[in-house]
Amino acid sequence: MNTERMDGRVFVITGAASGMGAAMAHDFAQRGAKIAIFDLDDEHGTKVADEIIAAGGTAAYYHVSVTDKAAIQQAADKVEEQFGPIDSWVNSAGVSRMVPFLDSSEELWDLTIDVNLKGVFLCCQVAVAKMLEHGGGVILNMSSLSGKKPSSWQTIYCASKFGVQGLTESIAKEFADQNIRVNAICPGIVPTEMWDRLKYEYAKKRDLDPEEVLPYFKKNIPMHRLVDIQDVINAAVFLLTDNSSYLTGQSIKLTGGEWMD
Numbered sequence: 666m667n668t669e670r671m672d673g674r675v676f677v678i679t680g681a682a683s684g685m686g687a688a689m690a691h692d693f694a695q696r697g698a699k700i701a702i703f704d705l706d707d708e709h710g711t712k713v714a715d716e717i718i719a720a721g722g723t724a725a726y727y728h729v730s731v732t733d734k735a736a737i738q739q740a741a742d743k744v745e746e747q748f749g750p751i752d753s754w755v756n757s758a759g760v761s762r763m764v765p766f767l768d769s770s771e772e773l774w775d776l777t778i779d780v781n782l783k784g785v786f787l788c789c790q791v792a793v794a795k796m797l798e799h800g801g802g803v804i805l806n807m808s809s810l811s812g813k814k815p816s817s818w819q820t821i822y823c824a825s826k827f828g829v830q831g832l833t834e835s836i837a838k839e840f841a842d843q844n845i846r847v848n849a850i851c852p853g854i855v856p857t858e859m860w861d862r863l864k865y866e867y868a869k870k871r872d873l874d875p876e877e878v879l880p881y882f883k884k885n886i887p888m889h890r891l892v893d894i895q896d897v898i899n900a901a902v903f904l905l906t907d908n909s910s911y912l913t914g915q916s917i918k919l920t921g922g923e924w925m926d
């Protein structure tokens with residue numbers, strides 16, 4: 666683990682009740698950052714905040730849907746009252762389903778696009794406005810390998826993550842000369858809570874037993890392992906600190922050699 670410090674920095678991390686968002690919240694708090702968790706899962710969001718505080722860190726949980734601009738704005742105002750100016754924002758909230766294209770419903774389209782794409786749009790608007798008031802900041806969007814590479818049975822998810830790429834690059838360009846950097850991470854398979862359900866859906870797609878799904882992926886990845894959450898944290902720390910001060914509008918593809926485009 667690298668020892669980069671984040672003392673005094675104020676983070677919003679969406680989707681930090683679970684998975685990669687929660688892992689980043691714990692890690693960045695240990696580096697001295699103050700963490701605001703925006704999520705809908707009150708039980709786990711509160712648990713992550715309590716664990717950070719119990720370990721000597723600073724955190725608070727806010728019930729916020731990333732689809733609701735007024736709620737994001739209100740919570741961001743409260744974060745600034747509680748912790749000070751927001752200088753760092755990670756968009757990790759997301760939903761994912763694996764369904765054949767012709768069975769993909771309009772409801773699934775609305776949900777996926779609302780959370781994964783409109784959510785990033787709204788959060789970036791609030792984040793950028795705050796950062797402009799304070800002289801700058803850094804934004805990290807959790808995209809996906811599915812933001813770079815097409816995937817059958819994941820049409821809507823791919824559309825949302827390809828969209829995140831467009832948002833990331835366009836916002837980065839517009840604010841590059843105002844000390845705001847915007848980058849993305851595109852991981853392959855990270856065995857988080859998201860895969861607790863997805864493995865059943867992928868098993869249907871490939872006619873596998875659900876327990877064979879993750880080993881099946883490993884076999885087909887050149888490095889023969891899945892993305893470790895520590896790989897995500899390492900890339901995130903790089904993109905969120907001055908180590909990457911000349912990078913904006915970029916995406917780090919964490920794919921173990923699977924995808925290099």
Ligand SMILES: NC(=O)c1ccc[n+]([C@@H]2O[C@H](COP(=O)([O-])OP(=O)(O)OC[C@H]3O[C@@H](n4cnc5c(N)ncnc54)[C@H](O)[C@@H]3O)[C@@H](O)[C@H]2O)c1
Nearest residue numbers: 680682683684685704730731758759807809854855857859
């Ligand atoms: N797990 C993977 O293999 C993988 C790979 C590539 C990219 N991603 C992306 O990385 C991000 C994090 O994935 P994860 O595996 O940690 O997922 P996860 O399911 O473990 O966590 C997602 C979190 O988002 C929250 N959330 C959902 N809808 C929300 C809303 N409207 N408002 C606020 N919060 C909401 C959930 O409550 C949950 O806490 C997602 O954007 C996902 O698409 C995941």
